[in-house]
Amino acid sequence: KxxxxxxxxxxxxxxxxxxxxxxxxxxxxxxxxxxxxxxxxxxxxxxxxxxxxxxxxxxxxxxxxxxxxxxxxxxxxxxxxxxxxxxxxxxxxxxxxxxxxxxxxxxxxxxxxxxxxxxxxxxxxxxxxxxxxxxxxxxxxxxxxxxxxxxxxxxxxxxxxxxxxxxxxGVTPAYSREEALPAEVELEALERGLNWFTNSGLLGGGDGEGVDGSSGLMEGFSSLIDPDGGQTMNRGLRADCNGEGAGAMSLGKIIRNDHPGCQISENIIEYLFEGPVFSQGPRKDPASPSYGLISWGASPPADSIYYGDDNARCLLGMIEASAVLGLKRFNAGILRCILANFRTTGSRGFRGWRLEEKDLQERGWRHYFRRRVTLFAPHYEAYLWACYLWAYRETGYRPFLTRALRAIDLTMKQYPEGWKWTNGIAQERARMLLPLAWLVQVQDKPLHREWLTMMGREVISLQDKSGALREELGGPGKGSYGPPRSNEDYGKHEATLMQKNGDPICDMLYTTNFAFLGLHEAATASGDELFIGAEDKLAEFLCRIQTRSEKHPELDGAWYRGFDFSRWDYWGSNADAGWGVWSIESGWTQGWIVSVLGLRRMGLSLWDLSEGSGVKDHLDVLLEGMMS
Structure with missing residues (x-):
């Protein structure tokens, strides 16, 4: 024919x-x-x-x-x-x-x-x-x-x-850009986000064992998409993902008191403190300089590495879960870990990129406590400052405040030219919101409000009318993982999802997730409509782009790292060697987006929710054993 x-x-x-x-x-x-x-x-x-x-x-x-x-x-x-x-x-x-x-x-x-x-x-x-x-x-x-x-x-x-x-x-955004949203869309997104944890297969070893959280939570899904549309699990066990995931899953209590996430959350925290790796070995020995720290991962070499930022996010998740579930039994471990990080933080309030077990054992914790190191990179430093501010509020131990405030002051004076950025400057700004918001809670001074408002305006300046937060590269020579510089460079290291400033790309692994938390806490701390409106727009955007999939239930209810808000599709430069556009991170991404949706449902900030934790009951004993 x-x-x-x-x-x-x-x-x-x-x-x-x-x-x-x-x-x-x-x-x-x-x-x-x-x-x-x-x-x-x-x-x-x-x-x-x-x-x-x-x-x-x-x-x-x-x-x-x-x-x-x-x-x-x-x-x-x-x-x-x-x-x-x-x-x-x-x-x-x-x-x-x-x-x-x-x-x-x-x-x-x-x-x-x-x-x-x-x-x-x-x-x-x-x-x-x-x-x-x-x-x-x-x-x-x-x-x-x-x-x-x-x-x-x-x-x-x-x-x-x-x-x-x-x-x-096979996997699409839950809602289109213009589609009318149901009245309870945030509750729907919260429930689907919680269900993802149990449907993903990431609990335990992926073999049906430990699905109650007693064997931990695996990292997520890689960005590689198979011919059948499925994705490969990233089976690594990281402390940060476990702590953050525990925090998120505890919010199942909002749905119902016997929600499975509640017990899973408690089991994960027990696994972090009592399981075979994260808090064991020298980390369990009161005489060891690494006493109280939680290892980055469960396998070598990650089981001997300590990122302050990873410990901080693990801690924040455990603080959240303990508050939601009314748990006191982990208070000693939480405060011990905060002090372990604090005593390896230098005199100016900076801890640096990361510490390793071998160096800690050779030099002792006092070497790090006396250092005059600086690292103007909120991606690595800011959330520990938030932990110290929280610990000061809970215990009254003034050195927590002194070092956090010193570091924040130095960092704000260096903005923007002196800041180092990891995958982009937008993520560094987003990370700074949380400690600035909590500093206003601790010391509501004009300068502290000025810092918070300025940084908030910088973050919100990149917000699209859809609610998306566009990525932005920082100044030349200041970044660690920018876009590829040649075709041959593509896929050889960590990388941003964009190629140049102005690309309509947002990042739910490094920026949007933490901005969501930061805006939420800033809105409560300041009462400023600037933050309230931006947070609401971002919440709506995140509800729209949450994954929906009948064919791949293990991927349903999650958030991918990358999204192109011009195409309204999961898209970006997939150059990152480990965490590309279609990766799903159980802690960094899923953990914090679900957590903030839950906090919004409760009408509480994480700051207010976690007040009166009772960690102070353990302060004197821990100070005597760890800081003397």
């Missing part, structure tokens, strides 16, 4: 390449039947290699085949696809390691493989992978893959294809 086309699809992908008789392809071309074949085992005139699997490669449009909808150098992601190599001239799309958000900013990569190409002799279009897997495999961005297939079908039918493609990716 005129304007007909033939599609030979890879039904056995990725296990088996597509078998097609060369004679059929020849005959189809002879009679004018345009043909598309994908993931082929054989193509006339061409040498086809063995299948290989993508790790960092992405698709790049190399011609004007898809214009005007998709321009040359546009980037698309096929995730963890398999492909065959073919030596063919002038490919339409190529596969390669490429830097950029939406476009290949450094041009086509040196090493590339055709992804879609015309046969040099036959009326044949060749896809070297299963391009038809775009829906199941959740190829990104979703809308762009619709344009790809409109063009392929248009070519097959001689330009006569006019039907729009209608499909729904």
């Amino acid at each position: 005129p304007y007909s086309g033939l599609l030979i699809l890879a039904d056995e992908y990725p296990q088996t390449t597509t078998l097609a008789d060369g004679g059929i392809l020849e005959r189809a071309s002879e009679v004018g039947l345009r043909t598309y074949i994908e993931f082929p085992s054989h193509v006339p005139d061409l040498k086809v290699g063995k299948p290989a699997e993508v790790r960092w490669e992405r698709g790049i449009i190399a011609t004007d085949f898809f214009e005007p909808r998709l321009e040359e150098m546009s980037i698309l992601d096929l995730h963890k696809c398999s492909y065959v190599s073919i030596d063919i001239p002038d490919p339409i799309m190529v596969l390669g390691r490429v830097a950029g958000l939406n476009r290949a900013v450094y041009g086509l990569p040196e090493h590339q493989n055709p992804l879609l190409a015309r046969h040099p002799r036959l009326d044949l279009l060749i896809g070297t992978t299963k391009l038809s897997n775009f829906a199941t495999g959740r190829y990104s961005p979703a809308d762009d893959w619709g344009h790809v297939w409109q063009a392929i079908l248009g070519w097959l039918t001689g330009g006569r294809w006019a039907t729009s493609l209608d499909w729904r990716p």
Whole structure:
């Protein structure tokens, strides 16, 4: 029939390449039947290699085949696809390691493989992978893959294809940008966020054991998306994720008193203090300089490393859970850990990037307590200051306040030129909100309010009308993990999700999650409508972009790291070596977003919720044993 086309699809992908008789392809071309074949085992005139699997490669449009909808150098992601190599001239799309958000900013990569190409002799279009897997495999961005297939079908039918493609990716935002939200949308998001913890398979070892939290909470899901649309668990056990997850799950009590999250939360905290690793070994020995610290992770070398920020977030989650559940039995451990971090914090109130067990044992804690170190990087320092301010309020031990205030004062005087940034300056500002809010709670002075208001305005200046908080890079030479500087640099280290300032990308791992907590606490501390309005807008945005998936229940009710609020899709530069666009972090991301939704439901700040903890009962004994 005129304007007909033939599609030979890879039904056995990725296990088996597509078998097609060369004679059929020849005959189809002879009679004018345009043909598309994908993931082929054989193509006339061409040498086809063995299948290989993508790790960092992405698709790049190399011609004007898809214009005007998709321009040359546009980037698309096929995730963890398999492909065959073919030596063919002038490919339409190529596969390669490429830097950029939406476009290949450094041009086509040196090493590339055709992804879609015309046969040099036959009326044949060749896809070297299963391009038809775009829906199941959740190829990104979703809308762009619709344009790809409109063009392929248009070519097959001689330009006569006019039907729009209608499909729904396996994981989508819960609500569109403009969709009217139900009255109880925050409660719905809270419940779904809580359910994610138990549905994710991350509790225990993923083998059905320890699902009550007694074996901890695994880190999350990696950013790699498999051909079936699922994602690989990140099975690492980190203290911060466990503490933060425990804090969030305790809020199941809002839903009902016998919510499973309540007992899971308590079990996780017990695991952190009494389990086989995190608080054991030298950390359990009162004579050890690492006494009271909680290790970064459960496996070497992380079991001998101490990030102050990770300990701080673990502590904040445990403080939250203890307050929600009315627990007192962990108070000694909580205060012990705060003091363990405090006595390894220098005289100016900074603790530095991280400490290691070997160095602690060699130098002793007093070496660190006397240091005059500074690190103007709130990502690493700010949440310990918040812990010290909280501990001062709870115990009256003035050195907690003195060192925290000294560090905050020095840090604010260095803003912005003196600040170091990790993945961007936006996250550093977001991290600073919590200690500034709690400083106003402790000492409500004009200068402290001025600091909080100034930093809040900086954070809110990046808020889109949708409520999203746009990422922003800091000054040159001050950052640790900026965008890739070349195609070859893509995927080799931690990285931001954006390529340049102005990109409509928000980050739920490093910025938005902590801004949500900071804005919530700032709103309570200041009563300022500036903070209240920004927090409300951000809450609505987070309810809209929470994942929804019937096909992948383990991914339903979560928040991915990256979101493009212009496309309204999970998208970004997936250059980060460990935590890319589609990663889900059980603590940093899920923990704090769920926690703040719960606090909003309760009408409380974390500061007010946790007042009167009773940790002071253990102060004298711990001071005598740890600070003398």
